[in-house]
Amino acid sequence: MNSPRATVSKILTYSIVDGPGNRLVIFLQGCNFNCTACHNPHTIGECNHCGDCVPACHADALSLVDGRIVFNPLTCDQCDDCLAVCPINANPMVRDYDVADILELARRHRPFLTGVTVSGGEPTRQLGFVVALFEAIKADEELAGLDCFIDSNGHLGASGWDSLLPVTDGVMLDIKSFDDAVHRELTGKENLKSLRSARLIHEAGKLYELRFLLVPGVTDSDDELDGLVDFMKDLGGDVRVKLNAFQHHGVRPKALEWEKMSKAGVDKAAARLREAGIPNVVTPAVYL
Ligand code: SF4
Ligand code: SF4
Numbered sequence: 001m002n003s004p005r006a007t008v009s010k011i012l013t014y015s016i017v018d019g020p021g022n023r024l025v026i027f028l029q030g031c032n033f034n035c036t037a038c039h040n041p042h043t044i045g046e047c048n049h050c051g052d053c054v055p056a057c058h059a060d061a062l063s064l065v066d067g068r069i070v071f072n073p074l075t076c077d078q079c080d081d082c083l084a085v086c087p088i089n090a091n092p093m094v095r096d097y098d099v100a101d102i103l104e105l106a107r108r109h110r111p112f113l114t115g116v117t118v119s120g121g122e123p124t125r126q127l128g129f130v131v132a133l134f135e136a137i138k139a140d141e142e143l144a145g146l147d148c149f150i151d152s153n154g155h156l157g158a159s160g161w162d163s164l165l166p167v168t169d170g171v172m173l174d175i176k177s178f179d180d181a182v183h184r185e186l187t188g189k190e191n192l193k194s195l196r197s198a199r200l201i202h203e204a205g206k207l208y209e210l211r212f213l214l215v216p217g218v219t220d221s222d223d224e225l226d227g228l229v230d231f232m233k234d235l236g237g238d239v240r241v242k243l244n245a246f247q248h249h250g251v252r253p254k255a256l257e258w259e260k261m262s263k264a265g266v267d268k269a270a271a272r273l274r275e276a277g278i279p280n281v282v283t284p285a286v287y288l
Helices: 081-085 099-112 123-139 158-167 180-187 192-203 222-235 263-275
Strands: 005-015 023-028 062-065 068-071 095-098 115-119 147-152 170-174 207-214 241-245
Touching (some): 005 099, 099 123, 115 123, 123 147, 123 158, 158 192, 170 192, 192 207, 241 263
Parallel strands (some): 115 147, 170 207
Antiparallel strands (some): 062 068
């Protein structure tokens, strides 16, 4: 049987910010949200081979061959000019990997790893690959000790989680807003599926962390924070919640009009949560 393949935007062989311990992180291309605040907007779209980015490359690393974009990593100097011109927030430098490729990479770095995280984009868009990868890790004698996490926006239905959760050790789930109208404005999609997913993952004992991005004047209102408190209490209050601070790095022009979130603003929100009876609140180590 062929090993399932995925379109990969980037791989980190060592990360301490994408789950517990030291992790191999695979960023999959493509997202079902279109978040204004996205720090990696070039992971959202899927390339349609229009060729618009070819002339933008000063290093001749891109060409169109038989109507498809071809990337030459040997001449690319990672200037990212191609990302800036893509009209659909895609990335011509993506690469296809199969499960066997990732297993090989994990084996090479095994002595330094605690686990594997699949992020994005939205990893559940390439669900078959993620399930096959996690199954393969758990069946592999050398890799079975690695825990398997995903970093998701939660816009996946119950049947998708049914296939994913049995082979997943932990989920880091983003909730963008507790107000559905704000959520639609920020992401282009309703928040109902993400909230349902959080409950379902928590019931399965796999919700490692709920993440909430604080944007001044957009998601840091008392109503939003009260929505977060109510939701956490509904889950049982024991879940770890990570408050992230909106910054300008990598975002699109509309989000540059928003203020950056300060440490003082995050600390104030964290204090409000703790006073309301949410004990397990994590705040950023750095503000960049
Ligand atoms: S990455 Fe964007 S600009 Fe380049 S070929 Fe694909 S869709 Fe066109
Ligand atoms: S990042 Fe893009 S534009 Fe820059 S050298 Fe590489 S392929 Fe070319």
